[in-house]
Amino acid sequence: MPRTLFVTTALPYANGPLHIGHIMEYIQADIWVRFQRMQGHTVHFVGADDAHGAPIMLAAEKAAKSPEAFIAEIQRGRRQYLDGFHISFDNWHSTHSPENTALSQDIYRRLKAAALVYTKRIEQFFDPVKGMFLADRYIKGECPVCGAKDQYGDACENCSSVYPATALKNPYSTLSGATPVLKSSEHHFFKLSDPNCKRFLEEWLDRYGALRRPAAERVMTLAGRLTTMAVTRSAPQRALRNAALSIMDALPPVKDRLAMNLSGLARRDLAA
Ligand SMILES: [Zn+2]
Numbered sequence: 074m075p076r077t078l079f080v081t082t083a084l085p086y087a088n089g090p091l092h093i094g095h096i097m098e099y100i101q102a103d104i105w106v107r108f109q110r111m112q113g114h115t116v117h118f119v120g121a122d123d124a125h126g127a128p129i130m131l132a133a134e135k136a137a138k139s140p141e142a143f144i145a146e147i148q149r150g151r152r153q154y155l156d157g158f159h160i161s162f163d164n165w166h167s168t169h170s171p172e173n174t175a176l177s178q179d180i181y182r183r184l185k186a187a188a189l190v191y192t193k194r195i196e197q198f199f200d201p202v203k204g205m206f207l208a209d210r211y212i213k214g215e216c217p218v219c220g221a222k223d224q225y226g227d228a229c230e231n232c233s234s235v236y237p238a239t240a241l242k243n244p245y246s247t248l249s250g251a252t253p254v255l256k257s258s259e260h261h262f263f264k265l266s267d268p269n270c271k272r273f274l275e276e277w278l279d280r281y282g283a284l285r286r287p288a289a290e291r292v293m294t295l296a297g298r299l300t301t302m303a304v305t306r307s308a309p310q311r312a313l314r315n316a317a318l319s320i321m322d323a324l325p326p327v328k329d330r331l332a333m334n335l336s337g338l339a340r341r342d343l344a345a
Contacts, residue, residue, distance in 0.1 A: 075114050080119075103159075120162045120164075189264045190304070194260075203246065214226070215243050218236070261303070271297070
């Protein structure tokens with residue numbers, strides 16, 4: 074029986090050109106896609122640039138370009154490699170697209186209406202020289218457990234301890250070397266720990282057989298450990314967007330199914 078398949082690869086980060094590791098992955102996926110097409114199946118094979126985040130902002134600044142101009146240039150450079158290696162993506166897009174913006178906002182509004190999103194002020198390290206809040210990877214200091222120097226803001230490579238960046242001793246910004254200061258800002262949090270989210274995931278996996286069994290079992294194990302997470306970043310970084318959403322647009326049935334499930338979740342939550 075002919076099947077309709079959705080195939081994608083890890084989205085390359087738009088802070089640099091494609092390298093041999095990317096191409097190797099795409100060639101493997103491409104062989105599989107061609108085989109499925111020869112078997113008479115319909116395959117949607119799509120890829121996109123992952124175009125958001127602090128590393129892109131910093132790379133653009135270094136190149137004296139706006140982040141938008143920087144990622145546009147990176148994207149323009151993709152074609153020659155994809156064509157050169159005969160990789161048959163049906164569509165190559167970007168997480169920085171109007172479709173992704175519309176979908177992300179739609180999902181956000183539905184979750185907000187279902188009371189699964191709330192705001193809270195939190196304290197974070199801020200680089201007074203660069204004038205920006207610092208992600209954990211841009212903060213280093215002494216491990217609060219073993220005292221090892223030059224450890225990142227989230228974990229110690231020496232003793233494997235995990236800690237919040239605020240626990241580091243003598244912290245410094247890896248961007249400017251300045252001592253970061255604590256500053257508070259408001260963030261939006263997604264209550265992934267809500268039992269409704271776990272139930273939604275279980276039902277979705279069950280109803281659509283969306284994943285093969287080992288993968289589905291792994292997801293269910295993880296579902297039990299879902300925690301509330303921040304889904305915004307302080308300016309000047311952009312709001313975190315789900316990279317997968319840009320691809321959803323290439324496959325309307327999945328997008329509609331997702332929207333349907335989200336509205337189902339919203340309804341259930343509002344009724345509860
Ligand atoms: Zn340590």
